[in-house]
Amino acid sequence: MLRQKTFTKVTGRGSVNKVIREHYLRDDIPCGVVGCEECARLSTSHDCTLLDPSKQVLITTSVGKPHIVLPDTNILLHHLDVLERAPFTDVVVLQTVLEEVKGNSLGIHRRVRSLIAQGDRRIYVFSNENNKHTFVEKLEGETDNDRNDRSIRQASAWYGQHLKKFNEYGVVLLTNDAANARLAKEAGIVAMNLKEYCRGLVGVVDDATMILDMLETPTELPSTDGVEYSEYLSVGLLQAGVQAGKYYQGTMQISPYNSQTGSISCDATTIRIVGRSFLNRAMQGDSVAVELLPRDQWISEKHQGDEEEEAKDATEKTTEGNIEEIVSFPAIETVPDQQVSSTATPCGRVVGILKRSLRSYCGSIDRKSIRPDAGTQNVLVVPLDRRMPRIRIRTSNATNLATMRLLVSIDGWQVTSKYPHGHLVRVLGTAGEKSTETEVILLEHDVAYADFTPQVLSCLPSADWKPLDSDYLEREDFRHLTICSVDPPGCTDIDDALHAFALPNGNIEVGVHIADVTHFVRAETPLDKEASSRSTTVYLVDRRIDMLPGLLGTNLCSLKSNVERFAFSCIWELTPEAQIVSTRFCKSVIASKASFTYDEAQSRLEDEKASDPLAASLKLLNSLAKQLKARRVEAGALTLASPEVRFTLETDTMNPVDVILKEMKDANSMVEEFMLLANISVAMRIYAAFPDTAVLRRHPSPPADNFAALNHALAERNVPSLEVSTSKSLADSLDRIVDRNDPFFNRLVRIMTTRCMYQAQYFAAGSVGYDAFWHYGLACPIYTHFTSPIRRYSDVLVHRLLAASLDAVKFPVSGDRPRLEEICNNMNYRHRMAQQAQRSSIELYTHLFFKGKTVIETAYVIKIMANGIVGLIPKYGIEGLVKWDEMTLKSAGVTYDSEGGRFTKEGRPFLYLFQKISISISVEEIESSQRQKLVVHLVEPALKEASDVSSRPMSTGQKRAMEP
Template identity: 50%
Template sequence: MSSNSSDMLRPTGRVVGIIKRNWRPYCGMLSKSQIKEARRHLFTPADRRIPRIRIETRQADTLEGQRIIVAIDGWPRNSRYPNGHFVKNLGSAGDKETETEVLLLEHDVPHQAFSQAVLSFLPKMPWSITEEDMKHREDLRHLTVCSVDPPGCTDIDDALHCREIGNGNLEVGVHIADVSHFIRPGNALDEESVKRGTTVYLCEKRIDMVPELLSSNLCSLRSNVDRYMYMIHTLILAEILKTRFTKSIINSKASLTYAEAQMRIDSATMNDDITISLRGLNKLAKILKKKRIDNGALTLASPEVRFHMDSETHDPIDLQTKELKETNSMVEEFMLLANISVAQKIYDEFPEFALLRKHPAPPPSNYDILVKAAKSKNLEIKTDSAKALAESLDKAESPTFPYLNTLLRILTTRCMMQAVYFCSGMDNDFHHYGLASPIYTHFTSPIRRYADIIVHRLLAVAIGADSTYPELTDKHKLAEMCKNLNYRHKMAQYAQRASVAFHTQLFFKTKGVVNEDAYILFVRKNAIVVLIPKYGLEGTVFFEEKDKPTPKLEYNSEVPSLTVEDTTFHVFDKVKVNIMLDDSNIQHQKMRMVLVEPKVRPKILRTMLSFSNVKKSSCGKMEI
């Protein structure tokens, strides 16, 4: 056996028994039998991993061309297909509402309307702050507080302020909505929130974790209204001198977009209190970021896309990668500061029961493709530690190829492990690799993440603002909750990517053939994976096609490169492709591309676009 064959060996096994069936209702389409008046038909699930299911129905004519739900009843030993039954008709295939319903169901996203039992625990309207509440909170309504968010954001859960307080010192306040005031432990509203785990941001809609009265009204930090808050009060000179936590009441003076905040910071004529506060925050954020990076924090890249919708049809009319401004980084730095500060506080108070978030270091083998790709461009990437990786990425520049550094950071992102929630009493590795922080949690987005609500409750007990309850100090129950939150977070990401994929198909549906530049991210034994920067899309160009002669292929895993006939492709090479929508299979529509440059003779090569690695739509927020 050759050494190459030995390298490809993998452990194998066989199924010896099934402990529990993981069957669920499946979305898909009916493949109507060709036999006239037949009652038995095959159902093709949307999930390609699931086999076709045989069902009996007299509604075949009505259900043809519809998206339907089918449940499995059993799988006879002598049958090629499992048996099932029709459950529900979701609507016409290709319809936006229908396809959105399908992707939510397929990714197990709870999205039903909130029940009356849940809604009964909401505050009665009209709602206002009471004198009793004022006794237990600091009144900070005089401060120049403002929020900075994406355009159209209504679930605003964080705001900031910065002011000089003498002796060259600056006071910074990170203000976070006190959602835990409205969601009390153990009631129906709390149980529904933990079940959902997270808000899911699709391209055209948002699936809230909490009812809209809270998410877009009473907890949202809209301008010129009083709101209950947590404040992290930080005194900064050249470094952080003191941090204090308190429950408070604020009145936001402005709800700004990132672009509006950036415009104020850059303006030569604006010098009002809000603008001065923003400039102070931006200056401090740069200092905090430099300190983080000096400690070994990673700065990675991931293409994020934004759709512009037609105001009447709500179809996507433009698709472009999201442009980040200084103000994006400004807000991020203070959210990180708050999360790290709260993580340490709750761990000091509850060493066995703190809900934390960690990011494991990747195994060395994960970096193989990155190191080899960089080496092919005469660059060295060191992966001994996060700091070594960060420093080598900073040095990996090419004067003749400015986009190379971005491609390397995108590739580095693919090497990373998934960050997860955990209970401090059930683990001893707290380190967050990407942030180079010994401890971390999520505190700053309680409207959209249930983990933050638990952290709020822990902090309230730690500062004497609330009392504990049994489940909060049960590490086994917290560990189970973390397991659910990690699952919900993962499925939300998958649903968001599926939404981006569907809306990308809608966008290209009327565009015909579009010609764009692309860069090679990976080379395989029979394919290249390309990234189209303009649209943030990835596609796999296959050089072997069914029923067609196979071209001569030579793969070099060390360079890495792939030679097809007389044309050699390397990682990071620039190519040109034509993009078009293939809707011949209505259930599994896909993007197709044709390699335009360089030309490979004598074939015209088709490419199939895969959305499995699209990171996140612009309507969602990146999680760390």
């Protein structure tokens, strides 16, 4: 029977779309219970997993017999952690529930799917929306939520009726919605809330007490500081207001320096939300609707320093059921109406939440909120993410948890409560331990680090896999060529290898050979879906979180030396001047002759006597690479910089013992140039073949406003401004910035320039016009990623596109651009999270490196705020915040010059951007959050000696710093 289904779907950006789908109602959809003869007769694909008599089933004291559990949507959205931890088996996830979860949170949907894939849990997906016995029509005037609740009750009732033939089996609907539970019981359905059900685990499973602790709900507390938030407008009013232009829609971005200040970007406009009441319980990542304030309420916010959480929300007094706090609000100044247009930013207030950013948060209990003599009590958890408010949870184990890192979820935020309330998800480990803090980094950046599931691993070939004769038929044989790879030391996932040799006509053949990952990762398999979800390999200081299982990433796909490997090759014929004569692509089989590190390859390049085939190939490649780079730079490609470091770790303890700044040598540049050339060549090919679905990478041109602060600082130093209209003009501007007395100055400006840029993004070709394909940083009209398929899913897609363009295979998502755009959005998100996780890992090991020691180093001022400065320490590639209170600055005779963006003494510059300073570095622990903090103090110029310094003539070093 053909039916038409209409529903609304909230997108990742918070917009609500109406979706109309046609679907068939069937009577042959199986129930999934082992031994159900009725379903076996109706269906030829009866996937029997539930209530298997040959396997142990969970019998709780709250039910008392084998049973099926049907959780509703809110149980999965808010308590999936309980289902993941508790030994729940024989669970039915309804299609209605799965679709609702996906519409609310893709992250939770992925976790549900991962849980379903664990065969030992016996979790069965029942297509109730396609079963004619369980499908329900939406009634007139009925909300989507009420219709879906009714659908869940209908499916629960059907299961109860269907299983009556099994007298020993029961069916339980899990719901925390009191109204839904009442209606279910009136219909004769057994319904329980999750806590009631889990009480039946006591005496049945070992960790029942911890599971119940995860379900504790904090007692509601009256506000103690006069805070009472505004009620949110209904979704209907919000949607109508956004469409009418009355409200602005955007994703809330909370300031990392002040958790009571946020902003949204909408239609190229940034709207600031300042203050607790105007934020109105909106949190980082929420999709919100904002009402613009009158112009006379727009503000000019003073530059603030980094305010630690305990300073803003120090818990002074704690009693059972009553937590009192002292709060300091951000300093703001109202701008007179006539000055608004030139000095203020538009400001607004949150009037509603279109979509909550549902996730769990890592943190520690604020010890000051614990009552040692109390049993079950409310406590405050301080999230490690400084943008998040404290979270009130209830626990019976507060004292024992005081030294632990916890994972907590937010359940809600009442209008009369200062803080959101939530529950404990799990205990991560002791705060400060490397293993615990590393897991925190992975969780905070949403990195999938769990072991690959059996379903994923079942897609792998055997460990002793050998190619078949048929595998060679459509591959070119390059095993005779002098091919080698050049990678960082210790690299085991080798994606790329190269070769070069002179042709009889005087030209040169160059080949870039990339691991043929798609030979093993077939589209739409569990392995492919897992790789798509992870999207990238994440590199931390002490470990690597792989996108692909190790059998592929470090073995069968890795282009190790002296073994045969399948590759996808890009072959050019180049003139000696590095001009392309021809380009071709092919599947190939290679046998790399050597796996060089960058230093080993560099030694070959610098050894004038080395003339063996490998050295000759490397020198030929290097000669061509220098010409390619010179041509790119001439076209406007940017040479930017970032303070990258590498730690030397002890073999046994994995503690950091040294920090080494990464260097860029000819060998690095040689590999980079040919990877860039391959990516550009492949981009042109796949776009010509698939102008609507080619997966490309673009780097938007940054607006001049992004460079305003940097140019102002350069002007203060009498250095010409950066011209950013084109990448060529910016590159030329950067080349002209030279300080003969300080070679690092140019690199410093390049580092700060990098921070003014937009991030590059993956996209589907048909989603934007061709002019938007431009890659600003590389100064090329089209670009993609082809050269790292072991560690990037984007490259896997590009390999499939390239193969399809050669008529080797069909591109799996050809013609499905919306799905491709969804994949690209996930890749952009995962790539961004991986970068941030890597930085956090470096920060963790930096803290470990400086723990117990104080080091004095040279730094450069890269940011000036009203209460401090940020200094970049080149030797360690880290930044440190030096801050002072108003009294300290006043006693030192130092004044903050907001117009000039510097500190002065009697009109003379004292601290200013780009200034070379000396600082001390140490590490201390923040008591409330148990977070390690890098503590930086100014040594030279000494703040306490400011009056002496200012009264003397400027030193030679200070004069030089102020000269171009």
